[in-house]
Amino acid sequence: MTKVIGITGGIGSGKSTLSEYLKKRGIPVHESDKVVYKMYKKPKKKFIEFIIKQGLKDVIKKNKINKSLVANKIFNDRKLKKSFEKYIHKEVGLQRESFINKNKQIKKKTIFLDIPLLLENKLEKQFDIVVCVLSTRVNRTERILKKKKFSKEVLSKIFNSQTTDRQRRARSNIIINNNKTKKDFICSAQKALIGILK
Numbered sequence: 001m002t003k004v005i006g007i008t009g010g011i012g013s014g015k016s017t018l019s020e021y022l023k024k025r026g027i028p029v030h031e032s033d034k035v036v037y038k039m040y041k042k043p044k045k046k047f048i049e050f051i052i053k054q055g056l057k058d059v060i061k062k063n064k065i066n067k068s069l070v071a072n073k074i075f076n077d078r079k080l081k082k083s084f085e086k087y088i089h090k091e092v093g094l095q096r097e098s099f100i101n102k103n104k105q106i107k108k109k110t111i112f113l114d115i116p117l118l119l120e121n122k123l124e125k126q127f128d129i130v131v132c133v134l135s136t137r138v139n140r141t142e143r144i145l146k147k148k149k150f151s152k153e154v155l156s157k158i159f160n161s162q163t164t165d166r167q168r169r170a171r172s173n174i175i176i177n178n179n180k181t182k183k184d185f186i187c188s189a190q191k192a193l194i195g196i197l198k
Contacts, residue, residue, distance in 0.1 A: 002103055003110045005196065006126070008118035009133035010162050011155075012140030014178035014185055018133055019114045021186055025197065030099040031114040035092045040067045050087055054080060071150060075157040089121065110196060119163050119171055129196070132172035134165055135179055 007029075009015050019029045039047055043065055051060060051070075059069045074081040096113060103111045112131075115123065124130050135143075137159065144155060169175060176192045178185040190197075 012144040013133040013135040
């Protein structure tokens with residue numbers, strides 16, 4: 001029987017680092033953020049039509065979508081944000097189901113699914129185990145501002161739209177802290193997941 005494990009945590013906590021480590025060990029990992037990245041990088045006609053219907057024609061140039069511009073707009077418009085989330089979550093959900101079914105058919109022992117909004121969307125009952133990566137807001141902010149194109153204002157709104165660390169601790173089975181070096185984080189992950197990865 002395939003053990004289905006969810007990975008979650010706030011933006012910039014280190015979920016992608018954990019996913020990369022697991023993939024290097026040959027463990028199947030589905031990353032929701034990568035599905036969304038592909039949706040924006042190589043948008044299908046249906047997605048472009050959806051964006052135009054939302055009145056955001058100005059975020060599209062030469063069939064490419066400016067994701068940071070979309071983020072700035074949706075985090076200042078609750079209705080628009082809800083509409084985008086509904087569309088994207090449906091698409092990601094379909095690909096997630098396909099990933100789970102495929103790995104169950106080939107009888108993989110363990111699979112992981114990296115889902116940033118796992119708790120916000122109340123998906124924990126779909127998993128045998130929920131692993132949560134935690135990091136301080138200061139550390140997360142530093143990481144995000146180095147890599148992402150979010151303004152501090154938009155980033156603050158993203159933080160406030162996500163659940164609290166207190167909730168994450170209460171609703172997850174395994175907690176992995178990521179406040180030191182990458183090496184320390186991987187070492188903590190190995191210890192925390194030893195019973196799963198053996």
